Amino acid sequence: AQTVTQSQPEMSVQEAETVTLSCTYDTSESDYYLFWYKQPPSRQMILVIRQEAYKQQNATENRFSVNFQKAAKSFSLKISDSQLGDAAMYFCAYRSGIYNQGGKLIFGQGTELSVKP
Amino acid sequence: ETGVTQSPTHLIKTRGQQVTLRCSSQSGHNTVSWYQQALGQGPQFIFQYYREEENGRGNFPPRFSGLQFPNYSSELNVNALELDDSALYLCAISGQGISYEQYFGPGTRLTVT
Numbered sequence: 001a002q003t004v005t006q007s008q009p010e011m012s013v014q015e016a017e018t019v020t021l022s023c024t025y026d027t028s029e030s031d032y033y034l035f036w037y038k039q040p041p042s043r044q045m046i047l048v049i050r051q052e053a054y055k056q057q058n059a060t061e062n063r064f065s066v067n068f069q070k071a072a073k074s075f076s077l078k079i080s081d082s083q084l085g086d087a088a089m090y091f092c093a094y095r096s097g098i099y100n101q102g103g104k105l106i107f108g109q110g111t112e113l114s115v116k117p
Numbered sequence: 118e119t120g121v122t123q124s125p126t127h128l129i130k131t132r133g134q135q136v137t138l139r140c141s142s143q144s145g146h147n148t149v150s151w152y153q154q155a156l157g158q159g160p161q162f163i164f165q166y167y168r169e170e171e172n173g174r175g176n177f178p179p180r181f182s183g184l185q186f187p188n189y190s191s192e193l194n195v196n197a198l199e200l201d202d203s204a205l206y207l208c209a210i211s212g213q214g215i216s217y218e219q220y221f222g223p224g225t226r227l228t229v230t
Contacts, residue, residue: 004159037221043205045160045221091159103150103211103219104173107159 002027004094006108013082014116020067021077021111023092031097034068035105036077040088048090051075053097079113087115120144121210121222129228134198138225140208141190148172148212149191150219151183154205166191195227203229 003026013019025034036048051059051068059066063083067076079086092108120143130136140149148167152160162175166185180196189210195202205226209219 043224043226045207045209047218047220050218093159103148103165103217104162104175105150105152105160105209105219106162109159110157 002106004108006111008111010112012114018080023075025073025094033095034075035093037091038088082115084115123222123225127226135196138193142210146210150209151193152207198229200229
């Protein structure tokens with residue numbers, strides 16, 4: 001079975017600085033997708049960024065980028081120029097690339113990010 | 118804004134009762150997934166529906182059941198509520214296919230006393 005682990009329950013960053021959130025996963029599959037979701041106090045889960053395992057290039061979305069290390073099964077999220085609105089719970093998630101596995105997302109335990117003004 | 122709505126926003130039930138939670142979207146996506154998120158935890162997959170049929174289930178007992186309607190809205194039913202069922206219940210919509218993203222609703226907060 002696949003597992004996702006986030007070893008940092010809480011992180012803090014100064015506004016305008018850069019922070020990196022860690023995620024490791026375990027799978028025997030070669031085809032899969034990885035995601036970072038943001039959940040602010042409003043509870044709405046928002047997709048931040050996604051990475052296809054078959055792509056070697058790291059995904060980037062504006063101030064958000066990932067460091068995908070497939071061999072190490074590591075998938076970290078870097079937030080540059082942190083803003084107060086980035087404060088939230090961040091979840092790393094895995095989804096199998098095998099079609100008959102459906103669209104089940106497997107989530108980590110989350111990292112609570114606070115941003116200091 | 119995903120256009121996914123869930124109702125009610127929150128509710129309180131007594132142990133042993135039954136509850137129905139609802140999920141709908143304006144976009145007509147044909148796949149809906151339900152997740153349970155206990156306080157301080159990541160969401161756990163309950164099940165997924167595609168074109169009104171269950172299309173995958175997580176490690177939840179049969180007292181968790183669902184429906185999907187022709188308009189792709191969905192219900193999650195939980196019978197014989199237990200205290201551990203207290204959680205945030207999230208639904209997520211997507212197209213069918215591996216590459217489709219899942220878009221989440223704001224959730225229903227269920228408290229069982």
